[in-house]
Amino acid sequence: MNKKIPLSVLDLVPIAEGFSIAQAIDNSTKLAQAVEEFGYSRYWVAEHHNFSGIASAATSVILSYIGAKTKKIRIGSGGIMLPNHAxxxxxxxxxxxxxxxPNRIDLGLGRAPGTDRQTMLALRRDINNDGSDFPLMLEELQYYLSNKAVNKGIKAVPGYGLDIPIWLLGSSTFSAQLAAQKGLPFVFASHFAPDSMDDAIKIYHANFKPSEQLKKPYLIVCINIVCAQTNEEAQFLATTELQKFLYLQRGxxxxxxxxxxxxxxxxxxWEEKSIRHKTRESMWGTPEVVKERLEKLIERTQANEVMINAMMHNPEDKIKSYELISKVWFD
Incomplete structure (x- = not known):
């Protein structure tokens, strides 16, 4: 097993109980600075709206702030929900x-609203906009970022002609198929929707067509990990993740x-059974346990990179979790 396969970080800028929004942003900034030092490749932020526990709604604003506070780690969206925007x-x-x-930005795109239906309508202002025009919006976005826009009437300034990698994110087979057709890297969200993971990966690899951006498939699998010095501590800290899934299931x-x-x-x-099913790819344990499970996941999925999300309440425990993983993986 090649232990040097890249590891990256997904962060929702969570607002934990007892913390303010400003503190949540500060916690995520410190996390980005820490994982940069630990050797992680990317730090991505996801767009969500109308969630009392998530402070990443203005995704590009958060990324700009994180970029100013870090030096070399790639930063990006995991993702921007494109149908919400022009x-x-x-x-x-x-x-x-x-x-x-420069050379640090990733543009990850999704087609879900990243919120409930009522908020989606407030964002999109169109009851017929269900995200089905995502492929056309993707083509339009690619055009605005390309050199083709140089001599045309409308161009993105800044934006046109810049080499910004576009990634497609998905929790089903739709984006896997589209990423394959467009020759784009693909990220599967097994951290909250593992059911379609195997099918999506097979479709992506089987149908991939080379593009100017990418000559062969590149797959990231996103998972939840809680790492601690003992299995008992990790299992305890992971109850935050279990509670979060439980409350989301209850609305x-x-x-x-x-x-x-x-x-x-x-x-x-019945709720426990449902939540255990949704979190079956989550990894909770000591560094050795996490390493072994990571190796098995990579072997099973042929992932080129693993992106880690950590639903942990205490920001210090969270940073320590990423540190423990990095030591057993990169050293």
């Missing part, structure tokens, strides 16, 4: 980021909860 605006925003932080988007010693008092038997 492609020209996204081209301008990420063109600006690329101009500020409650409360702030990221503290870990608990008694999950059995919080969920019904």
């Amino acid at each position: 492609p020209l605006v996204i081209a301008e925003q990420f063109g600006t980021l690329e101009s500020l932080y 409650d988007n409360k702030q990221l909860p503290k870990p608990t010693k008694n999950m059995s008092s919080l969920w019904e038997e």
